[in-house]
Amino acid sequence: MSATPSSKLPPFDPRDPLGLDDLLTDEDRAVRDTVRQWTADRVLPHIAQWYEDGELPGIRELARELGAIGALGMSLTGYGCAGASAVQYGLACLELEAADSGIRSLVSVQGSLAMYAIWRFGSEEHKRQWLPRMAAGEVIGCFGLTEPDHGSDPAGMRTYAKRDGSDWVLNGRKMWITNGSVAGVAVVWAQTDDGIRGFVVPTDTLGFTAPEITHKWSLRASVTSELVLDDVRLPAAAVLPEAKGLRGPLGCLSHARYGIVWGSMGAARTCFETALDYARTREQFGRPIGGFQLTQAKLADMAVELHKGILLAHHLGMRMDAGRLRPEQISFGKLNNVREAIEICRTARTILGANGISLEYPVMRHATNLESVLTYEGTVEMHQLVLGKALTGGLDAFR
Template sequence: MTTLSSSRADTRQRAQPDPHDFLDLDASLSDDERLIRDTVRQLVRRDLLDRIPAAYSAGHLPEGFPATAGELGLLGMHLSGYGCAETSAVAYGLACLELEAGDSGLRSFVSVQGSLAMFAIRSYGSEAQKQRWLPEMARGTAIGCFGLTEPDSGSDPSSMITTARFEDGEWLLNGAKMWITNGSIADIAVVWAKTSDGVRGFLVPRGTAGFTTRDVANKMSLRASTTSELLFQDCRLPADAVLPEAVGLRGPLSCLNEARFGIVWGAAGAARACFEAALDYAGTRTQFGRPIAGFQLTQQKLVSMATQVNNSLLLALHLGRLKDAGRLHPHQVSFGKRHNVAAALEVAREARTILGANGITGEYPVMRHMANLESVLTYEGTGEIHTLVVGQALTGLGAFH
């Protein structure tokens, strides 16, 4: 009885849960993971948040962000060698979480640079290609992009029409890629094309004859990011431009799986930012003589949002631990991407209702996150495609056709 009484006393004396970390996920992180998270969080909140609305309106990344990300070791941070930080998957995920809590454009840049372009070169490139590009890309002094999606080939990359033909000791590249993050600012493009041997990857430096870019205009989403079309017209590449270790769609799809892992975390960051904005607003906005946080319907919305945010964070952390243990399956990444992006959209829309008319202005981050998440919902695998990926894993039956 004495032990039970003491236990109850300890419970009564325990502090209330932190509204910003309700399930105390912080306790599940290592000291190194917390340090990386806090460093990126400080960067976003101290140096970027005030500049993001203007960058979003202007349609580009905040000035100097690529170099800053390189200086902090965020670019290719989960890769090994060649100047990369070789952090854990969870640490990389936490960085993505904090970046997207600022804006999806920040996380998209880091994802494309590290998990698409750098990962492709690190996994499938020659030693000469790795030595030439990876150290500069890790420092942020060279920017990469990843060309897989085409104007008429999105969810079905096998239907791509971009081709590469080997003749007279050179590759001749023809076709177009669409919706390419970093396209017009990239120093090196990783481009996937059909060849007589199957789909192959090629490194195409900026300024190569026959290679041009054109930015996508009038975007209403993901504006703090450069999105481009890549055009290839008789673009001649040397024989060693091909990634030697990638043949078939396995190569580009493995890169996409790396980037989707970051989205699982990033979407949770966007959701958290919307929840925190709504929680703060509800505590200060007064109607009918008291803060709106004291009304039952507002509390119901806040609890619903907090549940979605914490569930998404738990899922991201679990998948990160699986990845660090070498046990993460691509189908589980699809599960995480599908759930966390949908949950983030629900949180953003609920948060907007708490902010009322203020929720549609640039003074608060909610509408910006909501618009960005519409892009995150459909890039690197639409919600429908990830539903079918998980459905196939559950039933053993493919339903893509």
């Protein structure tokens, strides 16, 4: 078969060099464009100031707007959720994080952690009580797993739930909890006499407090809190009936990590496109710096890793939609894409020179945000060991 004449080929698009847009359906593109337009209208004009101020003002209004476009719990079905495909959810995460990782974290924790836990493991009463309002953004949720002394090893958690008659009484602390101080409901994981269980905790319950964590240099446009549970008394119905042991929270984390595989590429895309535009217009030695070999080498390497990462994310999304995506494959994506996204951001910073550290450009903001994304939902080391165990046929190097 002869090659296609160059006169009939589509033009080369520097922002889509592999033509990955051809992989998307019209519905996929409609979802992507809706979220992209929302971020352009509601986030991008303000995000630099929010980041500099270390706050996310109007978070409840933003949540309701995200609910209105179907972005909250969008891959779940029923109970007011959009029932979107995994690929469409991933595209939404990419567009949200192209604006800011904190905005994507708001959506991920709401939909992939708090809502998913209730949808997957909750009772019918839990689902009817919480999911429609969470999908609409009327109630914000959080997910309490990480503790001050137990991050990568959740099996060692100290938060404890003890039976008292027909009630449960919870005591303990959770740390680094996105949405915590603005949440109306928390999904909290605790040790019990029968192993780890999950609990649906209305945040107005006596003994529950969520002091906000400040002095962050990453994810500054995001609400991060501690959860303090001091004799929090819950009825027997508060327990998630279908979640027993660590498989419950780890299943939720897999769902959230999948969104990160896409989202990290959004941050990388913004930094790459910023560097590309800058290289075309910034002049040194009498011509644009994009005309120098070293700059072109950087741009080429960034483009290769960015679009390989998007291609990987799309492949994993197709596997998830087919019911064939394994947790080890999600670890593969999270490990690769976040690591490469940080490198793309750092390389973009070098192209911008001193301007790269200014909030007039998005590069340093994305680079510092990704330092958190690299750690949460499983550190680099944890995902390396997940893959290592799978590659070696089950040899466990965690302990």
